[in-house]
Amino acid sequence: MNNYPFTFDPKQPFVQQASDWIADVFYEKLPEAGLELRDEQIYMAFQLERAYNEKQTIFAEAGVGTGKTMVYLLYAICYARYTRKPAVIACADESLIEQLVKPEGDIAKLAKHLDFTIDARLGKSPDQYLCLNKLDDFRTSLNNQEDDEVSHEIYRGLPSFVHSPDTMQAFYPYGNRKDYPNLNDEQWGKLGWDVFQDCMVCSRRHRCGQTLSREHYRKSTDLIICSHDFYMEHIWTYEARKREGQLPLLPEHSSVVFDEGHLLETAAQSALTYKLKHAVFESIIIRLLEGEVRESLAVAIEDAISQSEQMFHSLEKHSHKVPASDRREIILNDDLLREVNRFRDTIAIVEEELVFESGLYSLDEYQLKIVEEHLEMIHLALGLFVNPDRLISWVEESQDGIHLVIMPKLVKEVLEERVFSKRMPIVFSSATLSLNGDFTYIADSLGISNYLSFSVDSPYEYQEKMKVVLPKLVTNNHKVEKMQLALDLLHQSEGRALILFPSREEMEQFRQDILLEQVASAFRFIFEGTGEISHLISSFQNDEASILCAVTLWEGLDVPGPSLSHVMIWSLPFPSNDPVFAAKRKDTLSPFADVDMPHMLLRFKQGIGRLIRTREDQGVVTIFGEEMKDIAVKEKILALLPHGVEVEEITLDVSRQ
DSSP, rough: SSSSSSOOOSSSSHHHHHHHHHHHHIIIHHTTTTTTOOOHHHHHHHHHHHHHHTEEEHHHHHHTSSSSHHHHHHHHHHHHHHHOOOEEEEEESSHHHHHHHTTTTTTHHHHHHTOOEEEEEEOOOOOGGGGHHHHHHHHSOOOOOHHHHHHHHHHEEESGGGOOOOOOOOOOOOOOOGOOOOOOOHHHHBOOOOTTTOGGOOGGGOHHHHHHHHHHHHTTTSEEEEEEHHHHHHHHHHHHHHHHHHHSSSSOSSOOOTTGGGGHHHHHHHSSEEEEOOHHHHHHOOOGSSSEEEEEEEEHHHHHHHEEEEHHHHHHHTEEEOSSSSSEEEOOHHHHHHHHHHHHHHHHHHHHHHHHHHTTTTTTTTHHHHHHHHHHHHHHHHHGGGGGEEEEEEEEEETTEEEEEEEEEEOOOHHHTTTSSSSSOOOOOOOOSOOOTTTTTHHHHTTTTTTTEEEEESSOOOOEEEEEEEOOOOOOHHHHHHHHHHHHHHHHTOOOOEEEEEHHHHHHHHHHHTTTTTGGGSEEETTTTTEEEEEEEEHHHHHOOOOESSSTTSOOOOSSSTTTOOOEESOOOOSSSSSHHHHHHTTOSHHIIIIIHHHHHHHHHHHHSOOOOOOOOOOEEOOOOOGGGSHHHHHHHHHOOOTEEOOOOOOOOOGHH
8 A cells, every 4th residue: 555645656756756745735635625725835835845855954934824734744744654753743832732633623634635544643741641649649638628529530530450450452541631621730730740750660650641642652653743841851861761771752753843943942941950859859769778778878868868858948048939930049159059069968978878788789679770860860960050150940839848940051052962963854833933034043042053944924914804902001000000901902802802921920910800800700711720721722712702811822822713802912921030031141241132022022923823813813912011111112012013903002091980
């Protein structure tokens, strides 16, 4: 049977033949199926042909409505079949993954209209899966009645093989975050996998939904769809997993597409981090005391546990909360560095003792390996404190204490070596990859020196479909005035709005303030974090008059039709003053121009792109923001708006107050 959707001639270059077929798809096959012929797709197809033919990285900047997803999917599938290795489609987050694989999504459309089967499988991040051990702990702990009912309902819904040693005959997916749509983020945090779970020694790992999913997606022949975070985790752990005799998170693949690729740097930084927690360190190292060990090792372990406690106490003392961020900034001083170095010294002593102990064969070999790897990770992480200028670190708080996060300052060297030096087609797809056609900002941040690029504008007639409103706050009580103006504008659009916030802190403040507004009771507000994200989006789309409030949906949200007729930018999305951006600012002479503005403008452009998703869509974009008083900022914002759209400045009608 022919592996390709076209007649393949082995005497001719494959990419050229694939490109000719893809052109036929856009010129003939899809229009015959009732889909619109788009010149932008044809242009993009010819640009991608070069990237796949030369195995290069390409920045494919294409506006809303250009149909860019179908283009990269067709190339990725054809090339995967040619190389007999699946392609990886890495999306910015889990909501974008759901948009891609939904029943009416582009993969389903291509399969239907071209009448061929596409083997697309999801490689979701571990934190999107239920942890059986955390579920057990949650069920046996003292919780409120609501949590008890939730945990018992989940437990009763587990497939029978979870509790049985019988051999499984077929793949059966379970435990996905999407399976529990009504759990809010706080509840899921108590039940879902987190980075401090020690899966290697878990007796239930072969019955775990996460593990079963990994075995399943690795067998895909066409596409593996994952998040940026998961792909970066694959890159950073690739060598370590091979050394340990484990399979890498992803199989060998033929090409990579980074959808919403402008967000990749954040994912890379997130993956290349060390997370340390006292409770986890203690639970791992005391395993060594379960057998008979020498007294000197036992004393070293007790000293290490004590010093770990002391170091984390010092971290809590010498850190403070960062506004508009869930992180605490560390104040590096001699006292804190002294505790860090003391902990490193105690770790070194334990490692030396383990060398002697391992020769006596008194320790379980597997447990010893786990402990040694954990100690090595801690030693490497804390070693970064020797050179604070090359370090980004912060403290995060959780219900069971604080943990330390340590990140090397620059990730682009690692990206350049492990990702972009490979001879492989790599596609960055987004509507916002450049600033005025210049791709230098994103290329430099990712360590990409050689690349192809192109830009294609949206075909939609924004001047007829979009109106922009710029509220001006003129009273002395800006907070009250802003809320009243927002409610007036929401009444005018009859709800049907997406309100975008730059931080969870601002969204939570809005959530509290809106409860005090009696007129707000006429609306149904849906807040990100109160349920699984794709469930919330579906609820918003199906309840036309509802209002969705979100922090992470500046990109990727695709809700065509009247349900989204109003995008309200609650504040301009400037980066917060957390340690990551603080470190970037220190590396430039013009931090506002070189760091803050590019970040804000790219995200703002994505945000307003949520409004018009089809030719029939129309609506209003409202832009709040204290920074709009700065003429330079306002001019850059207005320059990003689609050409010809009406811009109206309004003030509150105080006569009605």
